[in-house]
Amino acid sequence: MKRRKFIKSTGMMAMAAAFSGNAISAEAMSVSKKQLKLKRSMLVDDRWDVIVVGGGPAGCTAAIAAAREGAKTLLIEAMGQLGGMGTSGMVPAWSPFSDGEKMIYRGLAEKIFNESKKGVVHEAADKLDWVSINPEHLMSVYDRMVTEAGAKVLFFSRLAAVEMASDDTVDAVIVSNKSGLVAFKGKVYIDATGDGDLAAWAGAPFKRGYDDQGSVQMSSLCFSFANVDSYDYINGPTLYVWKDESTPLYQAVRSGKYPLVDTHFCNNLIGPDVIQCNAGHMRVDTTDPWAISDAMILGRQKATQYLEAMKDVRPTTFSNAFVVRTASLLGVRDSRRIEGDYIFTVEDWRERRSFEDEIGRNCYYIDVHSGKHKPEHYKKGESHGIPYRCLTPKGIKNLLTAGRCISTDAEAFGSTRIMPCCLVTGEAAGMAAVHAIEQSKNDVHKIDVAYLRKRLKEEGQYFL
């Protein structure tokens, strides 16, 4: 194919014009000072029904669902954008949305996925699996969908502590931001921090890692290269591999010239001449701020060295490329798993189990980045249920978890941690929070799960 025809056929000329560029509403950012009371020398904002902490995929769907159910909903996020690992973390692609036959992550997940695809017009319209993410586009999708649902977003605000009314009830979350320390009070809280900060600090039991030492999966700092030759990138030999000895990357690693480069190099074209990379493994204690800081510095060095290696082994694609961006969030695959009323296990995964209280389905493979585990895959059309009880932390009445930190064992976690699954658990948690306020005096363990499932189905979710 001729270069011009190739560019036309992939839709790249139209791409720049297609981006919507939604602006963040200034109103959405403002917190009314009048409604803040001074109490014990700390600002207290007690206007909320549902408070979601963490604005990644799970936090966004949780906030949208809670607001849509009519709750006064606050979404607190440490960064200045929504989307978590898919935006601030620069993960370059959605894990498959289909089980090989049909889309299985539906409801809000499907809506967000469809909106996200408008930012990558070079991808085929009917593609469901491993669709690239344009992070700038995706963060404006989340901005719009969360605020249009009626939830309020508070950026640059990090959960710093949790105040308990009693051992089993969260009273307030204490957040650090430009106002200093502020207490936010709601009726029900949702932990969507990925790391389970809120639940762990509220005293919920949790597990960490895949062995007795608490070793967690490898972390990566994602990055992007611009001015890549797209034509050569797509039409040349594959660069998307782990340990394929025939690839240029493998040769670069073997040469010994690039000590910071390893064989982990997943990459996607996210726009004209821009590829985004999920590359380079680092062993990091992911709840230690010192270790995370060191990993950010090392990750940026790795990005530069990956580019040097690529220029060396694949000059036709990379000779004019440069590192255009590195992620502002470290790519943490693994930290705390908050123990819920049920722990979803790898045996459940292998048996493709369905559950009476399931709130969605998942079919991703067991993908544990440890250097020790072998991947396990389902066949086409297979999936398992995700029980609601994985979202209800043991011993705490008014708290739910959503996303990466839900209740699983270490191996099953390798499957449930991906973004489509996090979107699904977020929507269920958001709805359940409101049902707990309406039905069971904020007790998330006592809601009518049949009604939750009915509402989720009405909103388009898929499960048995």
Ligand SMILES: Cc1cc2nc3c(=O)[nH]c(=O)nc-3n(C[C@H](O)[C@H](O)[C@H](O)COP(=O)(O)OP(=O)(O)OC[C@H]3O[C@@H](n4cnc5c(N)ncnc54)[C@H](O)[C@@H]3O)c2cc1C
């Ligand atoms: C390197 C890497 C590659 C991956 N590749 C893929 C892939 O290809 N496809 C896929 O689908 N999934 C992939 N995943 C998995 C997926 O991205 C994450 O597991 C998923 O994003 C988790 O969603 P979440 O909403 O639970 O948390 P996150 O996406 O981690 O979002 C959590 C949010 O909470 C905020 N936060 C955290 N702590 C606090 C606090 N104390 N106070 C306030 N805010 C806080 C964070 O800033 C963040 O915005 C990958 C993960 C990593 C790390």
